[in-house]
């Protein structure tokens with residue numbers, strides 16, 4: 001048996017052909033593949049606008065800037081996420097606050113969020129960054145009610161959840177990143193994510209004002225749009241209207257993304273098949289805790305919880321099964337400890353961290369490979 005990682009990209013001959021065609025075209029960057037990828041991605045998640053950027057972290061950084069994060073701005077996020085969800089607030093000069101997770105969903109616990117808000121003076125917080133952790137969609141309808149009550153913007157970190165959804169109070173599916181509740185949503189195209197470009201990211205929104213800000217910020221704050229120019233000296237003329245960055249995604253990466261996106265639905269269905277097999281295997285295994293199956297979960301990760309996490313991790317590794325831990329709570333990272341956070345601040349996420357293990361989950365995981373993983377886990381506990 002070959003080594004089995006926890007996540008892995010898939011490449012097809014159609015993907016390769018798509019990239020080669022772009023390599024042989026006039027545009028490697030700033031060409032037509034960018035708008036094509038943006039339009040198709042926006043359609044996939046059901047949003048009006050999409051802005052392709054260099055990676056998910058750049059998407060977070062530009063989103064924070066577009067939403068007005070700067071010195072003195074206070075933002076809430078989950079301690080159970082990749083560090084970038086919190087770091088983007090620091091990049092822009094703001095302050096990071098965490099609220100604990102709900103152990104039943106592993107998402108931000110809205111009761112704890114409200115408690116945090118009420119512990120500070122009125123108007124203290126400006127925004128919140130919920131995370132669709134492991135692929136489970138945040139109930140943004142409920143979060144939006146809270147956000148409206150306290151005048152917060154919402155930036156959805158949907159890196160784990162393209163194709164994921166929650167069902168709203170009217171019984172409608174609300175897809176992650178569709179812009180119906182959050183002001184902005186961000187995605188990543190890192191090879192372990194659902195759609196891979198090598199590096200890559202996307203911001204989706206239904207708000208035209210934010211869309212226009214993001215376009216400027218992505219490319220040095222420069223515009224050539226005649227409607228936006230303050231002066232116009234001729235065909236060569238452009239203006240740098242704000243301090244932006246070079247956070248562009250190349251046409252080569254977009255060509256790969258467009259091709260990968262065509263399989264996104266099919267691959268999501270494969271993730272569900274894998275999740276269902278794990279559910280079945282572990283339902284009756286008392287040493288392993290799993291969350292209930294959720295049709296709207298995009299199953300970026302399949303997580304089990306066990307008291308013997310380290311032993312199981314080492315045992316599987318010895319059998320060439322390379323699991324991962326998602327995540328070390330962000331507030332326990334030395335950088336955030338230096339800002340005043342400490343062990344004991346968020347008991348739910350800390351307790352979860354002691355037990356969690358992400359099992360192999362990717363569309364090309366074969367039935368044989370998955371059976372091997374399940375067999376080894378059962379053998380470990382036997």
Ligand SMILES: *Cc1c(COP(=O)(O)O)cnc(C)c1O
Pocket residue numbers: 055056057058081082084085131157159160187188189190199200201
């Ligand atoms: C992957 C990821 C990011 C960062 O994306 P990059 O493309 O690696 O910069 C941010 N948040 C979450 C939840 C992620 O999983």
